[in-house]
Amino acid sequence: MVTAEPGSTALSTARSTPSSRPLVAMDAVSKVFSNGTLALSGMSMTVRPGEFISLLGPSGCGKSTALRIIAGLGGISEGSIDWPSFRINARGLPDGDISFVFQEPTLMPWQTVFGNVYLPLRLKGLSKKAAADKIYAALESVGLEDFADAYPRELSGGMKMRVSIARALVTEPKLLLMDEPFAALDEITRQKLNDDVLALWKATGITVIFVTHSVYESAYLANRIVVMKARPGRVHADFPLHTSLERDVRYRTSEEYRQACADVSAKLSEAMGGEEH
Numbered sequence: 089m090v091t092a093e094p095g096s097t098a099l100s101t102a103r104s105t106p107s108s109r110p111l112v113a114m115d116a117v118s119k120v121f122s123n124g125t126l127a128l129s130g131m132s133m134t135v136r137p138g139e140f141i142s143l144l145g146p147s148g149c150g151k152s153t154a155l156r157i158i159a160g161l162g163g164i165s166e167g168s169i170d171w172p173s174f175r176i177n178a179r180g181l182p183d184g185d186i187s188f189v190f191q192e193p194t195l196m197p198w199q200t201v202f203g204n205v206y207l208p209l210r211l212k213g214l215s216k217k218a219a220a221d222k223i224y225a226a227l228e229s230v231g232l233e234d235f236a237d238a239y240p241r242e243l244s245g246g247m248k249m250r251v252s253i254a255r256a257l258v259t260e261p262k263l264l265l266m267d268e269p270f271a272a273l274d275e276i277t278r279q280k281l282n283d284d285v286l287a288l289w290k291a292t293g294i295t296v297i298f299v300t301h302s303v304y305e306s307a308y309l310a311n312r313i314v315v316m317k318a319r320p321g322r323v324h325a326d327f328p329l330h331t332s333l334e335r336d337v338r339y340r341t342s343e344e345y346r347q348a349c350a351d352v353s354a355k356l357s358e359a360m361g362g363e364e365h
């Protein structure tokens with residue numbers, strides 16, 4: 089726990105039951121940056137195993153700051169954060185088991201797809217030979233098993249993002265943090281990747297927190313929506329999103345999806361004080 093100071097296959101993760109210990113418990117967390125910006129104030133959120141949470145809110149409301157804190161990458165100014173299901177290092181922070189995917193795939197251009205996905209395992213000290221099965225399993229999970237020897241310049245934007253996802257999954261994390269991963273992609277590629285992420289989530293049981301600006305994307309993907317309010321950032325609404333339908337092309341055109349979008353949109357409007365979004 090961090091409390092604010094005064095001042096199988098390579099991709100198998102067991103899906104947990106709702107009664108399992110939380111992965112992350114944020115309690116009344118505030119974050120003030122050194123320039124005095126109050127980015128978060130009194131933010132509380134508990135993340136349970138197997139959830140797919142969409143975190144959305146207006147620009148600058150602190151979504152990325154919250155993700156970094158959840159990853160153990162950013163200190164807090166008030167409140168506490170605990171990772172009850174993770175190995176904890178000497179600094180009280182989670183020791184691995186959490187992966188990040190950003191909007192930019194940030195691939196090394198001089199490395200092949202294989203080399204890029206190998207990176208996190210190399211940093212853990214695994215030889216290429218020992219890592220190979222995990223790398224190929226991760227590439228297969230994103231449909232890129234035939235592109236191991238390709239260089240990033242030879243890939244489309246969607247394929248680069250798939251490499252980035254494979255690199256995040258290769259360490260078999262319990263928690264995957266995705267910060268607007270598909271915002272720069274065209275709509276068709278984005279929808280395809282949405283389906284692929286859902287398939288991965290179902291197959292592996294990994295827990296996902298997915299930051300997006302898109303009401304439509306959040307309503308399609310998530311089984312829980314957390315809407316944040318800005319200045320300072322905190323949780324405005326936190327609600328489950330259940331559907332009796334498979335989340336596929338039929339769901340996209342269903343009344344249930346239309347209603348889910350309307351519900352998320354209404355909460356986002358409230359969070360923005362009635363502004364258009």
Ligand SMILES: Nc1ncnc2c1ncn2[C@@H]1O[C@H](COP(=O)(O)OP(=O)(O)OP(=O)(O)O)[C@@H](O)[C@H]1O
Nearest residue numbers: 121122123125127146147148149150151152153154
């Ligand atoms: N390193 C930093 N130093 C100072 N202020 C920061 C820093 N990082 C973020 N901020 C500020 O904290 C607030 C929250 O930023 P953050 O990037 O978390 O918001 P966001 O909701 O992810 O934004 P967006 O949706 O535009 O990506 C903003 O006012 C931002 O300017």
